[in-house]
Amino acid sequence: MSKELMQWVELNRAALTSNIKQFRSLIGDKINLLAVVKANAYGHGILEISKMALKAGVGWLGVHSLDEGLLLRQEGIDCPLLVLGYVPSQELERAVTHGLRLTVYNLDTIHFLAQICRRLKKEALLHLKVETGTNRQGILEEDVLAFTQEIRKHPYLVVEGLSSHFANIEDTTDHTYSRLQLKRFKRIIKKVEENNTEIPIKHMACTAATILFPDTYFDMVRVGIGMYGLWPSKETYLSSILEKQKPILLKPVLSWKTRIAQIKKIPQGSFIGYGCTYRTTRETVLGVLPVGYYDGYSRNLSNYSYVLIKGHRAPLRGRVCMDFIMVDITDIPGVDLEDEVILLGQEGEEVISADYLADLASTINYDIVTRINNLIPRVII
Template structure:
């Protein structure tokens, strides 16, 4: 697709890369279903853009964070099974039932209001019970399953479609002791239901790293986010793959972030650049002013440390990242002119800058770099 000339910055979404990543996971999943985790504006890639690509790739499950994201998908005509992974306030139970959204549930109060809403609408409410296996985020402690299940039996409108959990320490380490502890806890919960004579159809606990490393955690559905966008959860995940003799998935980054040069200027040796005069030139310098700042999601901690690509070459950020601008040193890049293309994340000629590189410079993870890209910046499928 051609980029609209009126844009000063945009995010390119590589549809081929996305399809490729889906296939890389599908090859390893056998009969297990693949959920595309598209919460947080599809990890900054654009909720509806990615939903469309995921649907075209045959994905039948979407994972979102809240009712608003689920609603946006329904209003755009998506009929996939949508599971809300975050918290649904009691007041939104009616909307959940009305729009046929599924929710992860871990409180009795939420179950009761969902049942009431379903009764009023003469429908069923589909829930996935979240089991506390050791992350100590959302979840029902295994010893409380008896109490919850007794109450659920009094609520015929509730359909327990799923049983889920989430790993705490799978990306940050090559050590599999904690994931195995959590897996065992999850198996204990599954067996607890079996003993009650209940077989819950959709059991799931895998994120990207688990889907890659531990086939025994796949169960009926895996919830894959970062991997579908072509990013590795961490270096440790890649190392773990190699340590286990597994062939690492060949992932292709889906997102590129581009902008246009807003001004080219020459400044003298000894001049200071930007707020706080944190950079002073040591030679006559040529600068490109780029209309992207921390408001857009370009982290302020990248001040004086990251680089962008212009004309296939690296241009170092000089001075602080401003709210809406950054300045880059183009002294050694001949011929840069107004409205030349700038790459903040992505490839330009033989050079590239990845979300992982920016994350490492900013002291964070690639997840944060991409999810923070301002949702107002147009996402364009290429």
């Protein structure tokens, strides 16, 4: 890697393509595959991932915000783009103008959209989000028919989709609650269709549902974490085995790297970093790395995690600072200034996975990768 970069994220195109193929082989050719690229593609890099994913056979992209959607449109990405989050009323016109599909669940949004679309003489494609038990965004079951009836009054408003989201599919091997949500979703679909609203694209499945339950596919699946080569949870992996499946092979797409900014020998008994939380028990060769919690390296990893240098583990010493971490390289021979360091990734037999860092930091792999600062260059390999 270019010596000018002191920190970068590598994206493995072959891994992404292989993961997409795995999901395609689960769902077949007829069901739409939406790649969830919100939150800067879970920290991977929204532009890089979106372009690669589309080349690898994904048909739809899902973003959280209008800004993410517009960024993709500016880059010439013209595939169906679904905004999963909330678009402020004042910004709805821009969404319609750029042909973004909208997730809707407020009647106020429908009224604003009706006015805008009438004025622009342009259709808006809507995906109604219905509440099945996550109690996040969503139209309550008892309000769904009034909602669709209101939409039907406005010729420029088109119901393209109906969606919902599972609350408790990753955290458990007991899928009773997911089954209940699925049942409610089917009941709502039936009500809406019997009330003369056609729904071309029904969708509910995230990665875990796509891996575990084909009866959640409907017309489209929305896959995030699995496309990046990470399992939603240990429970999902275990559930896959309990469901008598051969777990699919997911390959992590992202590696995170830096270089050594200083090497120095410090005496036994020296304190390292803020708060003097670590004190050397021997003369120590210390490597200083220009990465900190600003970059997304969790402060919860202070004194816990390690990095890889020349295929060896170098343990973190002291607290993670805003822009630096310090590691013990005493036992690794031949380390030089600006040598490459792996923060997350693999070297030889040693692996630092997002799951491992998540365990250490008391969080989930989604959180580890999503926080990687978007200013760090993304390099496709």
